[in-house]
Amino acid sequence: MKGLWWKVLALLLMLYVVLAGLLIPLKSGIQSVEPMQLTAGQQQTIRVEGYNTHFESGEEIRAWLRLGSPRVEGKEGRDTAILSNSVKVIGVQDLSISFQVPAYLPTSDGAARASLIIDNPKDGAFVLPEAIILKQSEALAGPPSPQGWSSQIENLSASSGITFPFRGLLAETIRNQYFHVSLWFSLMILMLAAAVYAARFLISGRSEFDRRSEALTKVGLAFGMLGLFTGMVWANFTWGKPWSGDVKQNMTAIALLIYLAYFVLRASVASDQQASRIGAAYNIFAFAMLIPLLYIIPRMRASLHPGAGGNPGFGGEDLDSTMRMVFYPGIIGFTLVGLWLAQLSWRTARLKHKIQERLLG
């Protein structure tokens, strides 16, 4: 069967994305630390709640508090850290860690932010950045000193098994990357294809191109709605509300309205030929509006969305190579499924057209 292979590929990719995207566990991480503020010069104990961790015995677990580049009298110091002196396992996800914090901080600011690093041979090493604020005790006021801050962070264990990154803010919703973001990527491809077919129709006048353009727009619009809903699910977790009137959400809603108007416009033209011509011109217009609405205006306003309002895009550390192994197939899979749906739609339209012609003689 000619033309079957890419449909099989689409199915396999979607199956892979759903299974891998939902089943692969997250890497271990630190969910919370209590208390969040420690005073220098004392033996201090903190309670740590982990995520997806398998703590067994305290002996093999090590923990560090690391100050990121402390400043001494205006000069940047070296990274400095202290090692825990005892780790007690309370449960597979709970630890109690004690540190002997030296009397003087190696920074002249009087306080410093410290990251908590935990190394467990079973789960590998993981970090909670800026977990704890260390304060210089007022009773022991004195000059900053690097003494006691020279622990080396070394011999870290690697985690075994395939995992997705753990990000405290996102937690399990990081998997939405494979659905929400892939849907928007494939929507851009489908809508671009629809606009290209619309332009080809305007140039050549072949009605087949218009049928393809309309079918691709239909599927693109459906993907846009799915993209919007998956985005709302994500926003409900990370931003607190499914709809917070963010500029990215508003502009997306407007873009979808513009595409909805495409179908209203087509439906309100009596003659098929006119509907095709007007629809094709409007389709190009709509695509030209889509780009600034989704990618330019949100960048110029304050927004919560990654890649907008000066935020970095979702990439770098958040999108590691394991995620890319699911994310890119996701884009291809969704695009192929979209093309498949569109093809079914335009083939039906072509058959209807043929029947109509035959009936008219």
Added chain:
Amino acid sequence: MIGQIITLLGLEVRLEFRQRASLAGVLLFAIGTVYLFSLAFGSVEPRLWNALFWIILLFGAVNGLGRSFSRELTYRYSYYQQLTSPLSLYVAKVLFNTLFLLLIGLLVWGVLSLLFGNPVKDIGLFSLTLFMASLGLSLILTFLALLAGRVNNGPGIVAILAFPVVIPLLLTVVKLGAVALRLIQQTSTNKDLLLLFGVDLLAIGLALLLVPSLWKEA
């Protein structure tokens, strides 16, 4: 081409002066709305003043420009097709509609000032915003009017098509207006003006591309 545009623009202006139908209609709508507001609210604070001004301009534009091509697309269609290129007709319409909206905007500004006082602190910025808004609305709505000209229920369709497209423009314009009224402190005014300019440029580019093919067939 330029000669054609000037002739067509002159024709539009003369027809409007002779008939005064659309100008009078939109003006009546605008002044009626302002007057209703003054009856309902008594006094209007600057925030509401700003919103009121731009919303009246938007609805006036949709009402007034939605029927831009009602003459050309009916009985005179084939006559026009022999005489002019579609682009010069479109450009003439855009220029006329921009002037039309500027006039409406200035009159609404005057009436609002008369009834509620004039809260505009930065007159230069406000005028520039009004001009950019008129140009943008005129470019987009004239295009949509041509698109909807051959459709049943044309003006209704223009409203459906226009609102989503015009919202980003209107949001930017309302923000710039608020800056001109000193309601908000804004450092990115240039960015917003650039955005307006970009929308206008986009509309011009699309019109150049699409108007000829929209016009071609009856």
